[in-house]
Amino acid sequence: MAEPTLLKTPLFDWHQSHGGRIVEFGGWLMPVQYSTIVDEHQAVRQRVGVFDISHMGRFTFDGPGVLAWLERVTTNHVAKLNLDQIQYSLMANDQGGLIDDILVYRHQYGYYLVCNASNRPAVLAQLEQHRQGAVGNFHDHTPDTAMIAVQGPGALGTVQPLFDQPLEPIKYYHLTMGRLLGNANAVVSRTGYTGEDGYELIVAANQAERVWNAILDSGQSHGILPCGLGARDTLRFEAAMPLYGHELSEAINPYAALVGWAVKLDKGDFIGRESLRGWKRDPGRTRVGLRLEGKRIARQGTTVLDADRAVGTVTSGTFSPTLQRSLAMALVEPSLARVGTPLTLDVRGHREPAAVVELPFYRRSPQTQK
Amino acid sequence: MDPTQLLYSPTHEWVYLKDLTATVGISRFAVDQLTDLIMIELPAVGTRLVKGKSFGEIESVKAVSDLYAPIGGEVTEVNTAVVENVQLLTDDPYGVGWLIKLKVDDAAEISELMDFAAYEKKLAEEAH
Numbered sequence: 448m449a450e451p452t453l454l455k456t457p458l459f460d461w462h463q464s465h466g467g468r469i470v471e472f473g474g475w476l477m478p479v480q481y482s483t484i485v486d487e488h489q490a491v492r493q494r495v496g497v498f499d500i501s502h503m504g505r506f507t508f509d510g511p512g513v514l515a516w517l518e519r520v521t522t523n524h525v526a527k528l529n530l531d532q533i534q535y536s537l538m539a540n541d542q543g544g545l546i547d548d549i550l551v552y553r554h555q556y557g558y559y560l561v562c563n564a565s566n567r568p569a570v571l572a573q574l575e576q577h578r579q580g581a582v583g584n585f586h587d588h589t590p591d592t593a594m595i596a597v598q599g600p601g602a603l604g605t606v607q608p609l610f611d612q613p614l615e616p617i618k619y620y621h622l623t624m625g626r627l628l629g630n631a632n633a634v635v636s637r638t639g640y641t642g643e644d645g646y647e648l649i650v651a652a653n654q655a656e657r658v659w660n661a662i663l664d665s666g667q668s669h670g671i672l673p674c675g676l677g678a679r680d681t682l683r684f685e686a687a688m689p690l691y692g693h694e695l696s697e698a699i700n701p702y703a704a705l706v707g708w709a710v711k712l713d714k715g716d717f718i719g720r721e722s723l724r725g726w727k728r729d730p731g732r733t734r735v736g737l738r739l740e741g742k743r744i745a746r747q748g749t750t751v752l753d754a755d756r757a758v759g760t761v762t763s764g765t766f767s768p769t770l771q772r773s774l775a776m777a778l779v780e781p782s783l784a785r786v787g788t789p790l791t792l793d794v795r796g797h798r799e800p801a802a803v804v805e806l807p808f809y810r811r812s813p814q815t816q817k
Numbered sequence: 818m819d820p821t822q823l824l825y826s827p828t829h830e831w832v833y834l835k836d837l838t839a840t841v842g843i844s845r846f847a848v849d850q851l852t853d854l855i856m857i858e859l860p861a862v863g864t865r866l867v868k869g870k871s872f873g874e875i876e877s878v879k880a881v882s883d884l885y886a887p888i889g890g891e892v893t894e895v896n897t898a899v900v901e902n903v904q905l906l907t908d909d910p911y912g913v914g915w916l917i918k919l920k921v922d923d924a925a926e927i928s929e930l931m932d933f934a935a936y937e938k939k940l941a942e943e944a945h
Binding site: 479480483484485677681742743744746765766768773795 | 852853855856876878879881
C-alpha cells in the first residue's frame with residue numbers, strides 16, 4: 448500500500464523558512480523546534496510562546512439531534528456545558544478503551560470538537576457509525592482552519608491588542624468569538640496544553656500566516672518565541688497532562704490514566720459505559736509520577752521494577768527543564784502508587800533508582816495566574 | 818582544535834591523530850542536530866574500542882544516541898570535565914568538549930575517515 452501523503456498546516460511554509468525542524472507527527476509535517484527545546488520551553492514558562500497546533504482535528508456540529516449524538520459518543524456530560532464553555536472529554540470504545548481525548552466547545556451556533564491529529568480518522572469513523580439519524584450539520588473543519596496556541600504569562604498582553612473582545616474576563620475553559628486584526632473571525636478560548644495561562648485561536652486557513660505574524664510582532668516586547676512540538680511535549684509533561692499514544696490508548700482505561708473524572712456514568716447511556724463501570728471498580732493500574740536519582744531519561748516503554756519484579760511501564764519520560772531532573776510518568780500496580788515508594792527503572796539495561804512523586808510535577812505559582 | 822584539520826566518521830565523530838594518539842570528539846553538526854544535551858557516558862580508561870562499535874552514549878531531551886568509535890584502540894584518557902558538565906560539548910565541541918583519547922591499534926584505519934571537505938560535502942548532500 449502506498450504511504451499516505453503527509454499533511455501540511457497553512458503555516459508550513461513559514462515554519463520551513465524560519466528554521467523549523469520538520470518531523471512527521473500524527474500524519475502531519477510539523478516543526479519539532481526552531482531553536483532549542485529548552486529555550487522554547489523556558490519562553491513559555493517565563494514569558495510567552497506561540498505554537499502552530501493546526502494539526503489538531505476540528506469538527507463543527509449544529510442542528511437537531513446533535514446534543515444526543517455527542518452524548519452517545521463521549522464520556523463527559525455535554526448537556527452540562529454552559530454557552531461559551533469548553534469541556535475535556537473522552538471517546539471510548541465498547542471495551543472502555545479510549546479512542547481519543549477531546550475538547551467539546553459549546554458556542555452560540557452549536558458545538559465544536561477538537562481531537563488529536565493522529566486520531567482524526569478514528570474519531571470521524573466513530574462519529575459516523577453512531578450518528579443514528581441525527582440530522583444536524585456535521586463538518587470536518589480541519590482543512591479550512593488553523594489553530595494557534597499562545598501560552599505563558601505574556602499571552603494576554605500579546606493577544607489582547609490584536610483582538611476586538613476583552614480577553615481578561617474569559618474564564619479557564621471558556622471561549623469567546625470576535626475578530627482579530629479588524630476582520631479575521633476567530634474563536635478564542637482560554638485553554639492550553641502547557642500548564643501556563645494562555646489562549647488558543649481558531650481562524651480561517653487563509654488568515655493563519657497574517658495572524659501568526661501579528662502575534663509574533665505583538666509578542667516581541669514580551670519576549671515571544673515560536674515553539675515546536677518538542678517544547679509542547681516537555682511543557683505538557685511537567686504539567687502531567689496526558690498525551691494520547693502515551694498515557695492514553697485503546698488499551699488503557701480512563702481510571703488508570705487518572706482521567707476518570709471526565710467519565711459521567713450517571714449521565715445516561717453512552718458507548719463504553721458498561722465496560723467503564725467495571726474499570727472504575729478495578730482500574731488494574733494507575734498513573735504515577737516518578738523522579739529518577741540520575742540524569743538518564745526513562746522513555747516510553749521502560750520497565751518499572753519493584754526489587755526484581757516488573758510492576759509497570761513508563762508512558763512518558765524526559766528531563767524536566769524547569770525542575771532540572773529526569774522525570775517519568777508510568778502505569779503501575781495501584782499498591783505502589785503512594786508518594787515516596789522506591790522503584791527501579793530498567794533504562795536500556797541500567798538499573799536506575801527512582802521514587803514516586805506527586806503529580807503534576809509542575810504547577811504555576813498564583814502570581815503568574817492572570 | 819581547528820575543525821578543518823580533523824578527520825570525520827560518517828556518524829559525526831571527529832579524530833585528531835598525532836603519532837599513535839587519537840583525540841576523539843563529535844562534530845558541531847552533531848551537537849547542533851541533537852540540541853538540549855542532558856548527559857554523556859564515556860568508557861573508563863583502559864577500555865578497548867573497536868572501530869564502528871559503540872563506546873558511549875549521549876542523552877538529549879529528544880533522544881539517546883550511541884557514540885561510535887571512529888578508530889580502534891585503547892582508551893588512555895577521558896574528558897571528565899565534559900562528563901560532569903555536558904554544556905562544554907555544546908559550547909566547544911572541538912576544544913574543551915573533546916571526549917576521549919586513544920592509543921591507536923592500526924593507524925591505517927584512519928584512511929577510511931573523511932577529511933573536512935569530504936565531510937562538509939556529505940552534510941550538504943544529506944541536507945537534500
